[in-house]
Every structure is written in C-alpha cells, then in structure tokens.
Amino acid sequence: MKNFSDKQEATDKYSLRGRVFHKLRDDILSGKYEEHEELKEVAIGEEMGVSRTPVREAFRQLELEGLIQIIPNKGAYVTGITEKDVKDIYMIRSLLEGLCARWATQHITEEQMEEMEENVYLAKFHAGKGHLEQLAELDNRFHDILYEACDSKMLEHQLKDFHQYVLRVRKKTLSNVNRGPKSNEEHEKIMEAIKAGDADLAEQLAHQHMINAYDNMVKSGLHEAYERKERRSEK
C-alpha cells in the first residue's frame, strides 16, 4: 500500500533522486534491463553522474513500486512479471475500473467530461489514420482521466499503479495488434454511459473493457513473448 501520497511529491522530477527514480523506472518499464538483472548503486550513479545517496533512495522507492527487489546486503534486482501476475492484475483491475467508472459517473466534472470527449474524438481520428503510437498515448490518457474523475485518491492511486505496472506489456499489445481502434470504441461507450449518468452501465462496460483487453493480449500471445525464459540467476 505503500503509496497513497500524491505521486507528484513522490516522484519529484527536480531532485537528483527524482531524476534517478524516473530514469530507472522508465528504463525498467521500457525493457532496458533484463528481468532479474542486478542494479549496482555505483554503476547507476556514475551513469547518471550522481553519488550513491540519491540512487539508494530511488532504489527504496522502486522497491515499493514493485519494479525492483532489494535483498539486504546483497543487491537490487529487477523484478519479473509472470504471466500469472499479469492475469491477476487484469482481474483486479477489471473490478476496480468498474468501480472507478461508477464513481466517475457520479463525480466527473465538466472539464473532465470535455477532455474525455476530446480524447475519444481524437483517438477516432488517429485510429482512422492508423497512428498507433498516438492511439496508445490517448488510450493511457483516457484511463487517467477516468481515474481522476472518480474523485477518490485511494482508488486513483491504486489504478495508476496497476496501469503503470502492466505498461510494458500493454504498450506492445496496443501498437502491435488491432486492439487500438477496438479499445477506443469501448471507451466511447463508457463515456456515453457516464455522460448519460448510467453508473451501472458504466461499471459494467469498464469492467468488460478490461477483460477484453486481457483476452486480446492473451490471444495475441504477446505476454507469452514477454515472459522470457527464466534466466538461472544462481550463477
């Protein structure tokens, strides 16, 4: 649970520790490091031109974010996500996204509603043009809007965490197969339900949206590809 405080503070971009934290997270999420790869404090520090102190603090944060695992007096290792982890997360998310959509229906503001409509509209445009990268970006943003609109910092935080956690898997999924346009169609339906004030429907649609996303991912087989063979780490 680690982590209900405002991300803005937790991930301050303007301190060395913040920079290290962000860079390492991006690197891990983008797959720069192998799973179970060891991260050495001095190496990271030298690479970024900082001392061990901010690196160590960033490590502590990354550990609680679940991206690395620290074994005392030994080292920090990039955590692996198993196939089952991904499945579990999507199951959990499907419930929570449903709840989120329900609450969003009750609490969404004018501005948020507008941004959501704009998002869907823009995504439709890019879908037509086949701009997969922008589509993925807008997809992420749609969910962020939804999280913010639910007006619960607890739920928002949980969902953002999960969302980010599966990003490395999801990014590939969206840009590789034809899920993008399909996903946006579902966004549109969710949006309409929220606009109509139908909380039950919004919940149901958001719930199903997650299940569809997972099913698509499994079908495409990409998360299997992601799940690399376990590298024996006992060297």
Place this chain on the structure above:
Amino acid sequence: MKNFSDKQEATDKYSLRGRVFHKLRDDILSGKYEEHEELKEVAIGEEMGVSRTPVREAFRQLELEGLIQIIPNKGAYVTGITEKDVKDIYMIRSLLEGLCARWATQHITEEQMEEMEENVYLAKFHAGKGHLEQLAELDNRFHDILYEACDSKMLEHQLKDFHQYVLRVRKKTLSNVNRGPKSNEEHEKIMEAIKAGDADLAEQLAHQHMINAYDNMVKSGLHEAYERKERRSEK
C-alpha cells in the same frame, strides 16, 4: 504501485533502516504522531540513535506506503486519513476481498484450511470469554490467511496494504463494540463456503463481510472520532 516485492525484504528488520522503518510505521499506526505532524530527520535519528541516512531511506518507504507525505526541500508529514478515504478503502476492499475468497476457494491448501478452522474455533472461544484483544488479533489473522490462500501475490499484497492502512481505525472498532463475535460468525460462514468449494458464495460472503464491517464502524461513530479536527498546519 509501489510495492509488489516481498514484504520480507522490503521491511528487513535487521538493518538500521529497517528498524527505523518499522518503528516509525508502528508509531504512526498506533497514533503516536498527530496527523500532519512534521517528522524531522535529525530528531527521529537521535531518538533512535542513528544518523540521517537510514532515516531518510525509511522516509522514502513510508511515503510510498502512504503513511507520510514528503514535500521536497520542506519536510515529511504524517498523512491524514479522511472519512472518505476510509469509506473508499472499504468499498475497494469489499470487491477485492470477494475476489480473494473466490480464488482462495480454488487454491487453498490443506494447512491453510486447517489454520483457518482453528482460527474460527479459537475466536469462538475468546468471543465467549469476552477477550476482545485476542479476538481482534484473530480477526486480523483470519484475513491474512485468506490473503495467503488466494495464491496471488499481487492481490495478497494489495489487500495487506489496505488492511494495514485502516488498522488504526479498525482496531478501535473491534475492541469497542460488539462487532468481534459477529465478525467471527461471518468468518465461519466464509470458511464453510470455501471448504464446500462454493466460490460464488465465498465471494459474496466476503464481499458482504467488508460492507458489514464498514457499516458497523460508521454506526458506532468511531471513525468520526478518529477523524480529528484538521489542525491548521500553516503555523
């Protein structure tokens, strides 16, 4: 989401940082510090006989655990839990505990089943004797067993976080009103459903169990008492 790694590593008890982390967490959860109270690195360090370094690292962890909020270049402050936060958590938990019970039905081991039965049996005994403290302890343990039995480190982690997060509220609730025995009766029903292999029923019962716990807490008015008046912190 900070924090999918194994709690065991994350909260290592045998390093100074680990000790600081545990002590601060216990102190915050037990209410030693006021909400929004500032925690100063040197003060905490002197109190525990350590330097600022392990204190700072513990702070980073506590921040991601949501127990404190760090404002860059300013300070670390104990986070407050609002009435709405507690409500939101219970809503979220009600969904996830349901899912957990479902999965536990499918994955629980012999030993876990036995411990669960023992737990319920023992709790029944203490309920008869009016041992509220032991009852609260067993109540916590029941849920931990359930979390472990679901065989999903993702879900287990989430639920343990939430569980801990509301502990300061829940502890009082259980020991002050007559929820203890009632709670255990519900545990027994959940246990029976799991034993019978009825995942749907287990999910439904666990879901309702959380809602009841929340309703009871609201009725007893204790979480309002917990919600102290906001102390103006702009000094």
Place this chain on the structure above:
DNA sequence: TCCTGTATTATTGTATACAATCGTGTGGAA
C-alpha cells in the same frame, strides 16, 4: 581430486561533511 579455511575484493550499510533551499525575523525606506 576434493574439501576447507582464509585472504582479498567488491558491494552494500551507515555516518558525517558540505551544499542548497526554505522560513523567519529584523531593519530600513516609503
């Protein structure tokens, strides 16, 4: 050959020194 103990090295854990930042209070000018 194989085991074992030890020395060496690499790495993490902690303490301390220094730098940067924020808040406060004081003093002077309008």
Place this chain on the structure above:
DNA sequence: TTCCACACGATTGTATACAATAATACAGGA
C-alpha cells in the same frame, strides 16, 4: 504603519568517507 530586502538559522539534498557484509579465489591438507 506597511512593505520589501537581506541575513541568519533550521532543515533537507547530496557527496564522500568509513564500516560491515558477502562473494570469490586461492592455498593447503586430507
């Protein structure tokens, strides 16, 4: 009186030095 500038102190941010721990390699003996 009120406002602003500046200096001082307190606190956090970072770098570095030192301590403790773990991994490795090597030497010696069974």
